[in-house]
Amino acid sequence: MKIAIYSAHPFEMTYLVNVLEGEHKLMVTEEELNETTVHLAESSSAVVLFTSDKVNENILKQLAIYGVKYIALRSVGFDHVDLKKAKELNIKVANVPAYSPYSVAEHAVMLLMALNRHLIQSRELIESNDFRLDELTGFDVHGKTVGIVGLGKIGQAFARIMNGFGCKLLCYDPNPNAELGKELNLQFVMLNELCSMSDIISIHCPLNASTKHLFNAAAFSRMKKGVFLINTARGPVIKTEDLLQALDLGLVGAVGLDVYEFEKGMFFHDHRNESINDPLFEKLRTYNNVLITGHQAFLTETALKNIADTTAYNLNCFEKGITCINEL
Numbered sequence: 001m002k003i004a005i006y007s008a009h010p011f012e013m014t015y016l017v018n019v020l021e022g023e024h025k026l027m028v029t030e031e032e033l034n035e036t037t038v039h040l041a042e043s044s045s046a047v048v049l050f051t052s053d054k055v056n057e058n059i060l061k062q063l064a065i066y067g068v069k070y071i072a073l074r075s076v077g078f079d080h081v082d083l084k085k086a087k088e089l090n091i092k093v094a095n096v097p098a099y100s101p102y103s104v105a106e107h108a109v110m111l112l113m114a115l116n117r118h119l120i121q122s123r124e125l126i127e128s129n130d131f132r133l134d135e136l137t138g139f140d141v142h143g144k145t146v147g148i149v150g151l152g153k154i155g156q157a158f159a160r161i162m163n164g165f166g167c168k169l170l171c172y173d174p175n176p177n178a179e180l181g182k183e184l185n186l187q188f189v190m191l192n193e194l195c196s197m198s199d200i201i202s203i204h205c206p207l208n209a210s211t212k213h214l215f216n217a218a219a220f221s222r223m224k225k226g227v228f229l230i231n232t233a234r235g236p237v238i239k240t241e242d243l244l245q246a247l248d249l250g251l252v253g254a255v256g257l258d259v260y261e262f263e264k265g266m267f268f269h270d271h272r273n274e275s276i277n278d279p280l281f282e283k284l285r286t287y288n289n290v291l292i293t294g295h296q297a298f299l300t301e302t303a304l305k306n307i308a309d310t311t312a313y314n315l316n317c318f319e320k321g322i323t324c325i326n327e328l
């Protein structure tokens with residue numbers, strides 16, 4: 001089958017090519033799928049896409065004209081795909097629902113610990129021969145109250161780690177599972193309560209209409225002063241403008257972001273020779289108590305292998321007409 005792979009990054013190529021080459025005829029491009037690159041999918045039966053690819057109504061119509069009948073997403077999240085339009089056009093969409101929840105959960109913990117123990121500042125001091133400790137005091141995470149927003153696969157993996165740290169766990173999820181709560185030693189609460197009681201909040205819900213800007217000025221005003229906020233889910237769950245204000249007012253003590261509201265077109269690319277025309281991002285990265293990584297939480301060898309294997313499975317199901325458990 002002819003397959004077009006978009007946004008193919010060097011970090012994932014060996015994994016993808018290993019499982020797909022030989023089985024299929026591949027068109028591989030580092031370009032993102034958008035209006036100017038959609039023609040590269042001409043005569044392909046399937047496209048393999050990343051979170052940064054544009055999959056709106058117009059692109060889907062064009063893909064349908066070019067004969068594309070299947071979209072294999074190399075991601076858990078599918079908020080960037082117009083699923084309703086895809087269905088109308090008879091284009092099936094499958095994702096990789098679980099490739100390694102540990103990769104993202106562990107990254108969330110890394111952001112928390114790096115902020116808490118001032119890891120970046122510590123390195124800078126060591127590099128400048130300044131061995132004083134006065135600016136580096138952190139806190140024991142043991143005994144702190146941690147609020148988890150979304151108790152899916154990643155939220156659960158995060159909860160297990162924080163249990164190991166000896167934290168008190170609170171969770172907000174619109175579909176609470178009492179048995180799971182008991183197993184993970186956590187208490188389900190409403191979001192307002194989670195905000196007002198947590199020392200640390202970690203976001204693990206999907207982006208959808210109900211979670212866009214879930215963390216806005218009203219939510220920040222309810223939080224414990226100095227709360228640590230970690231977001232490894234999706235950027236638009238936090239309203240950046242309000243976050244900046246909360247940082248300026250000292251409401252939020254530290255922020256770890258692996259995702260950013262306006263990351264599309266910026267993250268995953270080399271912009272060293274350009275300026276970043278995004279005043280919110282420019283401001284965000286000036287704070288010492290904000291640590292940003294460029295959507296790399298998933299990036300472990302295990303995750304990359306599992307993404308490639310599941311993508312091959314999804315494509316195989318489509319080619320052979322077998323029911324695919326990952327179809328959306």
Ligand code: NAD
Nearest residue numbers: 076077150151152153154155173204205206232233297298
């Ligand atoms: P999942 O589907 O297993 O779990 C999502 C959980 O969120 C579910 O329990 C659901 O009930 C809950 N939820 C839904 N709406 C909610 C709301 N309004 N408030 C609170 N909880 C809500 O998904 P997952 O595998 O745990 O992944 C979670 C998200 O993490 C994905 O949707 C994706 O956006 C993001 N993600 C990020 C990276 C990264 O590299 N940064 C990688 C993978 C996934």
